[in-house]
Amino acid sequence: MTQFDTLFEQALSALAREDRRRRLRTVDGEGPAQFRRSDGSLLTDFSSNDYLGLSRHPLLAERSAEWGSKAGTGSGSSRLVTGTRSLHERVEAKIAALKGKEAALLFASGWQANASIIPALARLSTEQMGAPALVFSDRLNHASLHHGCAAAGLSQIRFRHNDLTHLETLLEARAGQPGLRLIITESVFSMDGDCADIPALAALAQRHNAFLCVDEAHATGVLGPDGAGLAAGIEGVSLVMGTFSKALGGMGAYVAGSQALCNWLLNAASGFIYSTALPPTVLGAADAALDLLPEMEEQRRLLARRGNWLRERLKEQGWAESGSMTQIVPVMAGEASRALEMAATLEQERMLVVAIRPPTVPKGASRLRIALNAVQTEEELERLVQVLGCCAGGVL
Ligand SMILES: Cc1ncc(COP(=O)(O)O)c(C=O)c1O
Known part of the structure; x- marks a missing residue:
């Protein structure tokens, strides 16, 4: 403890009141598009930018x-x-x-x-x-x-x-x-x-x-x-x-x-x-x-196809269109608190999708930023869409 810590704590509490406080979380890499939590459970990675899965090549x-x-x-x-x-x-x-x-x-x-x-x-x-x-x-x-x-x-x-x-x-x-x-x-x-x-x-x-x-x-x-x-x-x-x-x-x-x-x-x-x-x-x-x-043309084509597929599914579920054209597909939540709730729901279902909040994005434009990669499986994508469907239907 130093005499400055009260200042830090006050500033952090102000961020928390606006759902903007960030915390580090530890997940260890575990095979293609998987993270292991400290409790030993696995999460599918829908957040990192390792789009081609090369970090484990x-x-x-x-x-x-x-x-x-x-x-x-x-x-x-x-x-x-x-x-x-x-x-x-x-x-x-x-x-x-x-x-x-x-x-x-x-x-x-x-x-x-x-x-x-x-x-x-x-x-x-x-x-x-x-x-x-x-x-x-x-x-x-x-x-x-x-x-x-x-x-x-x-x-x-x-x-x-x-x-x-x-x-x-x-x-x-x-x-x-x-x-x-x-x-x-x-x-x-x-x-x-x-x-x-x-x-x-x-x-x-x-x-x-x-x-x-x-x-x-x-x-x-x-x-x-x-x-x-x-x-x-x-x-x-x-x-x-x-x-x-x-x-x-x-x-x-x-x-x-x-x-x-x-x-x-x-x-x-x-x-x-x-x-x-x-x-x-x-x-x-x-x-x-x-x-x-x-040599990775096939993975690039797969990412493009998956991006189109996911956007179609999100549209069917009634999510606001985001303008995405690539492997990055935002699901627009609006308020930071809603984005956090959705991320928590996905995590309960063993999927890691980080909520993106102000100041990274404008106020009122908080979102889940889904990052597709070439090593996620079709079953994992189906499951993601299923849980997002529940979030869209207000089953939160
Ligand atoms: C558009 C853009 N430029 C630059 C950077 C910074 O790159 P790095 O992570 O290598 O510092 C990022 C990463 O977050 C980014 O998204």
């Missing part, structure tokens, strides 16, 4: 162990000190090839990448264009992208979710203003599972001489040619970022773009400069996942 575990035993468990310093290995360069080359870009640069996490790319681009604008960057961002962008803008001291010009007419109006309104125009979007929105129209955004960016950044965290591995994402091969996308932490079953992140962009980021992105390089164990898993992606 033997090739990832094998290469991670092999690279770790050959090159060590840690990199010892930042990439710019003594941390750069040929293994980093190998993974960066594979990412650049997958994304169809000149170069790529690894980061320790997606959060860290987003939080530091934007300040680096903002600095470019101030130093080279003599004016602050103008950031046009989708309203539903991930917290890490908002953090990047805040860290750069930029106030965002937010456009309505996926509304390119609104974006164009905002761009036109600032046509005469100096500074680098940044358009920032996710390609698959993490809490809604809908997609941005990347070709249209790229065309818009080109018309307005804007730098388009696309966060492909939830598309990489799952969508696009060989799982390369929705921005792959589209001209006019200046920067793509993505993570190894979701469909690629590991940890870490990357940015892909021109060589000059990557050279600038390694000079200006503080999350890259002042953080220890990814270790060989993590790189091994990423490298193996990248090798497997082209």
